[in-house]
Amino acid sequence: MFSSLRDKLKGFFGTKEEPKEEKKAKKAAKKEKPTKSKKSKPVKVSKSKQVEQKPAVSKSKPDKAASEESPLEQELEEVEKTLKKTQATSEDKSHLPDLKQEQSGFLAKLFKKTQAEERQKISIEEEKTKPEEEKIEQEESEEEIIKHEEKPKSFLSRFTSKLTTTTLKKEHVDEIFEPLEIILLENNVNLSTVDKIKENLEKDLVGIEVKKDKIEETILQSLKSSIESVLIEPPSLIELIRQKNKTGNIYTIVFFGINGSGKTTSIAKLAHKLQKSGIKPLLAAADTFRAASIEQLKTHGERLGVQVIAHDYGSDPAAVAFDAKSYAEKHNLNCVLIDTAGRMYTKSNLMKEMEKIIRVSKPDLKIFVAESITGNDATQQASMFNEAIGIDGIILTKADVDEKGGAALSVSQVTGKPIFFLGMGQKYDDLKEFKKSDIMKNLGLD
Numbered sequence: 001m002f003s004s005l006r007d008k009l010k011g012f013f014g015t016k017e018e019p020k021e022e023k024k025a026k027k028a029a030k031k032e033k034p035t036k037s038k039k040s041k042p043v044k045v046s047k048s049k050q051v052e053q054k055p056a057v058s059k060s061k062p063d064k065a066a067s068e069e070s071p072l073e074q075e076l077e078e079v080e081k082t083l084k085k086t087q088a089t090s091e092d093k094s095h096l097p098d099l100k101q102e103q104s105g106f107l108a109k110l111f112k113k114t115q116a117e118e119r120q121k122i123s124i125e126e127e128k129t130k131p132e133e134e135k136i137e138q139e140e141s142e143e144e145i146i147k148h149e150e151k152p153k154s155f156l157s158r159f160t161s162k163l164t165t166t167t168l169k170k171e172h173v174d175e176i177f178e179p180l181e182i183i184l185l186e187n188n189v190n191l192s193t194v195d196k197i198k199e200n201l202e203k204d205l206v207g208i209e210v211k212k213d214k215i216e217e218t219i220l221q222s223l224k225s226s227i228e229s230v231l232i233e234p235p236s237l238i239e240l241i242r243q244k245n246k247t248g249n250i251y252t253i254v255f256f257g258i259n260g261s262g263k264t265t266s267i268a269k270l271a272h273k274l275q276k277s278g279i280k281p282l283l284a285a286a287d288t289f290r291a292a293s294i295e296q297l298k299t300h301g302e303r304l305g306v307q308v309i310a311h312d313y314g315s316d317p318a319a320v321a322f323d324a325k326s327y328a329e330k331h332n333l334n335c336v337l338i339d340t341a342g343r344m345y346t347k348s349n350l351m352k353e354m355e356k357i358i359r360v361s362k363p364d365l366k367i368f369v370a371e372s373i374t375g376n377d378a379t380q381q382a383s384m385f386n387e388a389i390g391i392d393g394i395i396l397t398k399a400d401v402d403e404k405g406g407a408a409l410s411v412s413q414v415t416g417k418p419i420f421f422l423g424m425g426q427k428y429d430d431l432k433e434f435k436k437s438d439i440m441k442n443l444g445l446d
């Protein structure tokens, strides 16, 4: 959005050819050696140079004299300068490719200060290598530019600069947490998870004595660990299956969730993953309710080369699950994946049906499948299904289209059960193992 606005403005000012040169010169004026050749370029923001620059702008609009330049044009000229400065600043950031990449998550803004400090450190090092007179000259030329530059400050640095004591109190934690709470809630982290994170933070911080120069670092570390502690690292499913197979038994997984959450697709993706690990899966079409559900599973089976056990529509899904298990045992298969019809936890007859499927198939793992994009709804569903029939793990689908990602924090915190996989698209390979470290990275907190 901002880049297209910038492009529009660039076009408006007719600066397509010029920016590269000017950017370089401005960058030089700001952070490189102020050489003589640099002085000849109209890059300084001192008043006399500004006057030199104006005719250049009015040249591109020959119908207007420089003196007649309207306030709007002057304003636009200012905007152009600001944009060029921004571009020059973003060039500076190229020193930090990794940092830039990591700033993607909704908690990334906590690190703004760190990034700014890193940049500052680099320019301090550059500064050390310059002769004294050049520094003085540069300081003068930078004076105006600096006036317009806003030093990025994280909320943590604003807080710590006010701090007069080195013993942290509850009020301090409240103040630290206030902006963070808003970020978390805005990104679909549910309230009880937000409270849990705050509770962890309080436990960690209240009453501790910290050196003043270590306060920010201490708070950030505590934030990371309090968020990390609400995430649960899942065991390796492949390993669980192999362990069970070693005892001569097949491993059974039943999948459930509300309508359209991605159960059937996730089953197909998992079957593909198991095949790649040398595990032989079997699919059970225990959704005998929704039109075309059996064909849907059979199509996946054909594409993947995996057998599917199916009965007629309207038949007992528990019987399908039972037959599938018997078939797998007889045919030396390793793992049965049971697809079930979508259901709401409020429909008691459908929940009873689910209980029967579980009673009969005796699964090793009951996987609840929810859409990541539904955020707090996914968390509530997980909690209700967990109460009603008990869940062992979660698959969060459609994470590829979820810009917020809060459900990944809340679902396992609320149920106490791990997320095994994230659905990342509609291809068979789009099933990603859930890793705490990936989530921390996505949040900008690794």
Ligand SMILES: Nc1nc2c(ncn2[C@@H]2O[C@H](COP(=O)(O)OP(=O)(O)OP(=O)(O)O)[C@@H](O)[C@H]2O)c(=O)[nH]1
Pocket: 257, 258, 259, 260, 261, 262, 263, 264, 265, 266, 287, 290, 293, 340, 341, 342, 343, 397, 398, 399, 400, 401, 422, 423, 424, 425, 426, 430
């Ligand atoms: N973008 C994206 N789409 C997905 C993902 N998982 C599933 N889908 C799509 O979501 C839709 C529903 O998927 P299904 O697997 O049929 O969902 P279901 O839970 O089995 O649906 P019911 O059986 O009707 O309850 C399909 O169009 C899938 O392609 C995912 O991880 N990312």
Ligand SMILES: [Mg+2]
Pocket: 263, 264, 265, 287, 293, 339, 340, 341, 342
């Ligand atoms: Mg389905």
